[in-house]
Amino acid sequence: MNDYLRRLAKFLIYLFIIFAIVLVVFPLIMGQKPDFSFNEIIHDQKMTLFLLLIIAYALVYPVIAYIKVKRHLNGSFDDNREIFEKAFSTFEFIKSEERPDKIVYRKKSKFVRFIQWYEDGVVILPSENPVIISGMRKSVTRIDKMIDHLIAKKSQD
Numbered sequence: 001m002n003d004y005l006r007r008l009a010k011f012l013i014y015l016f017i018i019f020a021i022v023l024v025v026f027p028l029i030m031g032q033k034p035d036f037s038f039n040e041i042i043h044d045q046k047m048t049l050f051l052l053l054i055i056a057y058a059l060v061y062p063v064i065a066y067i068k069v070k071r072h073l074n075g076s077f078d079d080n081r082e083i084f085e086k087a088f089s090t091f092e093f094i095k096s097e098e099r100p101d102k103i104v105y106r107k108k109s110k111f112v113r114f115i116q117w118y119e120d121g122v123v124i125l126p127s128e129n130p131v132i133i134s135g136m137r138k139s140v141t142r143i144d145k146m147i148d149h150l151i152a153k154k155s156q157d
Contacts (some may be wrong), residue, residue, distance in 0.1 A: 008058055008059065009115075011058045015058060019055065022113060066134070067134065067137045068132055069131055069141075071133055073130065078126075083147055091143060093122065102123060102124070105121065106122075116136070119136065
C-alpha cells in the first residue's frame with residue numbers, strides 16, 4: 001500500500017508539472033503572456049473534468065504500470081542465479097541491494113532513473129517458490145522473456 005501511495009503521489013506531481021508547463025511555459029516561449037487565472041481554471045467545467053480525468057488516471061496508473069510475475073524455474077534460484085544476472089545486465093540493470101529474502105536491481109543510467117522518478121527498481125524475491133519478480137511492467141516483462149530465452153538456451157546446451 002505504501003508503494004501504491006508513493007507512486008500515486010509521484011505520478012500526480014509529474015502530471016501537474018506537465019500541465020503547468022503546457023499552460024505557462026509554452027506560451028512564454030512563444031512570446032505570449034498566459035492569459036488565464038487559476039480561478040478561471042477551477043470554475044471552468046471542461047477544465048474541472050480534465051483535472052478529474054487526470055486524477056482518475058493517476059489513481060489507476062500504479063495498478064496498471066507495476067506488476068508481479070511468478071517465475072517458475074528448473075531448480076532453485078541459486079542454480080539459475082547467473083541466468084538472472086545475465087538477463088539484468090542485458091537490459092543495463094545493476095544490483096543495488098541483496099539480502100537473503102530480497103534482491104533489488106536498478107537501471108545503470110542515473111538519467112533514466114531520474115526520468116522514471118526513481119521507481120525503476122525491479123525486486124526479486126528468491127526465497128519464494130516460484131520466484132517473484134516485481135517492478136515496472138515494461139522492465140519486468142522484458143526481463144522475464146529474457147530469462148525464458150536464457151533458460152531455453154541453457155537446456156539446449
